[in-house]
Amino acid sequence: MKQTVLGNIKSQPEVLKYTLDNQNVFVDPFVEVFKKHDIKKVFFFGSGTSYNVSQIAAYYFKHIVGIDASAQYPTVYQNYEKPDWTGMLKNDQILYVGISQSGTSVSTCEVMEYAKKNGYLTLAITGNLQSKITENTDISVHLLVGDELTPPETKGYTVSVLSVYLWAIGVAKAKNIYTEEQYQETLKEAADLVNHFQTVLDESEAWYDRNNASIVNSERIYVLGYGVDYGSMLEGVLKAGEMLRLPVLGYELEEYSHGPTMAIGPKQTILMIGSDEAEYERMLQFRTAYKKYTPRVHVITCKDIPDADKRDAVFSVKTNKYLAPLMYTVPFQFVAAKGAEQVYIDTGVDPFEESLAHYPKAK
Ligand SMILES: N[C@@H]1[C@@H](O)[C@H](O)[C@@H](COP(=O)(O)O)O[C@@H]1O
Numbered sequence: 001m002k003q004t005v006l007g008n009i010k011s012q013p014e015v016l017k018y019t020l021d022n023q024n025v026f027v028d029p030f031v032e033v034f035k036k037h038d039i040k041k042v043f044f045f046g047s048g049t050s051y052n053v054s055q056i057a058a059y060y061f062k063h064i065v066g067i068d069a070s071a072q073y074p075t076v077y078q079n080y081e082k083p084d085w086t087g088m089l090k091n092d093q094i095l096y097v098g099i100s101q102s103g104t105s106v107s108t109c110e111v112m113e114y115a116k117k118n119g120y121l122t123l124a125i126t127g128n129l130q131s132k133i134t135e136n137t138d139i140s141v142h143l144l145v146g147d148e149l150t151p152p153e154t155k156g157y158t159v160s161v162l163s164v165y166l167w168a169i170g171v172a173k174a175k176n177i178y179t180e181e182q183y184q185e186t187l188k189e190a191a192d193l194v195n196h197f198q199t200v201l202d203e204s205e206a207w208y209d210r211n212n213a214s215i216v217n218s219e220r221i222y223v224l225g226y227g228v229d230y231g232s233m234l235e236g237v238l239k240a241g242e243m244l245r246l247p248v249l250g251y252e253l254e255e256y257s258h259g260p261t262m263a264i265g266p267k268q269t270i271l272m273i274g275s276d277e278a279e280y281e282r283m284l285q286f287r288t289a290y291k292k293y294t295p296r297v298h299v300i301t302c303k304d305i306p307d308a309d310k311r312d313a314v315f316s317v318k319t320n321k322y323l324a325p326l327m328y329t330v331p332f333q334f335v336a337a338k339g340a341e342q343v344y345i346d347t348g349v350d351p352f353e354e355s356l357a358h359y360p361k362a363k
Pocket of ligand 1: 047048049050099100101102103104105108151152153242357
C-alpha cells in the first residue's frame with residue numbers, strides 16, 4: 001500500500017517504541033567512540049529535518065553531557081569554519097556526526113567526506129546503511145525508522161530526535177555524569193512518553209481539528225521557540241512550509257518581538273512552543289500581548305497555562321524539557337499534512353523535480 005504522510009505520522013507510537021526497544025543497535029557503537037577517545041567537541045550536521053535534529057542534538061550534548069557541541073549547516077561549516085579555532089584539540093578529540101535519513105543529502109555527505117579526509121572521527125546515522133554517506137564515515141549506525149517513502153519526513157524526525165537523546169544519556173552514563181539510577185530514571189521517562197504517544201497524537205489531532213479553519217486561512221504563520229525548542233520551531237516551519245505551503249516564518253521567542261511585531265495582524269497565526277525553561281513565563285507574557293492584535297495565538301506545551309483556551313495545545317502527557325520536542329512537533333505535523341489535504345495539496349508528490357539536494361538512491 002502506498003505510504004502517506006498522515007499514515008507515517010500515525011505510525012509514530014509503533015516506530016518510536018521499536019527504536020527504544022532496539023536502541024543498542026545505534027547507541028552502543030556511538031558510546032564506544034566516547035570510551036575509546038577523549039572527545040572534547042561534537043559537530044552535528046544535517047539538512048532539512050536532519051539539520052533541525054542536529055540543533056536539538058547539540059543542545060543535548062551541551063546540557064546533558066556537558067561537552068562543546070554545535071549544529072552546523074554543512075556547506076557553511078565547510079566553507080567558513082574550522083574544527084577548532086583555538087588550535088588546542090587533537091584530531092581524535094573532535095567527532096563529526098552526520099545525520100541523514102536517506103543518506104543522500106549532498107552537503108551532509110560532502111562535509112563528512114571532508115572531515116574524514118582531514119583525519120577527524122566521523123560517524124553517520126542513516127536509515128540506509130548502503131547509502132552514500134556511509135562511504136565517507138568511519139562508523140555508520142542504523143536509524144531505525146524503516147522506510148519513509150513520502151517526500152516530507154515526519155516519523156524520521158521523531159525517531160531521529162529520540163535516537164540522539166538516547167545517545168546523549170548513553171554517553172552521560174558512560175562518562176559517569178549520570179549515575180546508573182539517574183540513567184534508569186531518564187530512560188523510564190523516555191519509555192513513559194513513547195508509551196503515551198498515541199495520546200500525544202490524539203490530542204494533537206483534536207487541537208488541529210478545532211483550529212483548522214483559522215490556521216489554513218492564515219495570511220501568514222509565525223512559529224516561535226526557545227531553548228531546546230528552537231529546533232522544534234525550525235521543524236515546525238519546515239513542515240508547514242513544505243506541505244501546507246503558506247508563508248511560514250520562524251523566530252526565537254524574544255527575537256520575534258524586535259520588529260516582526262510591527263506587521264502583526266488579525267489574520268496571522270502565531271504558534272509558540274514552550275518547554276519548562278527560563279523563558280516560559282516570558283512566553284505567557286507575550287501570549288497575552290499578542291492576543292490584543294490577533295486572536296490566533298496558540299501555545300503548544302505540556303506545562304500548565306492558567307487561562308488556557310481552545311487555541312492552546314496543552315498536552316495531558318507530561319515529560320521533561322529534553323523529551324518534550326518529540327511531542328511538540330506533532331501538532332505541526334497535523335497542521336502540515338491535514339492542512340495540505342484540506343486545501344487539496346498532495347503531500348506525496350514533490351513538485352520540484354530538480355535533483356540538486358540529494359544524490360541518487362543506492363540500488
Ligand atoms: N524534503 C526533504 C526534507 O524533508 C528532509 O529533511 C531533507 C533531508 O533528508 P535526509 O535526512 O535524508 O538527509 O531532504 C529533503 O529535502
